[in-house]
Amino acid sequence: MTKNLGNAERSAAKEPARRSVLSRLAPALFPLVVVALGFLVGWQFFGF
Secondary structure (H helix, E strand, O other): OOOOOOOOOOOOOOOOOOOOHHHHHHHHHHHHHHHHHHHHHHHHHHOO
């Protein structure tokens, strides 16, 4: 068995990975997409 000396290099980057614009906007756009799809389905099937 080997001892953990705690001085090994970490493989993870020190800085967090940069997120793309789409990944930052997706949570905000999701409700709008759901409402738009609901409107289109309602308009197609129920005529309102």
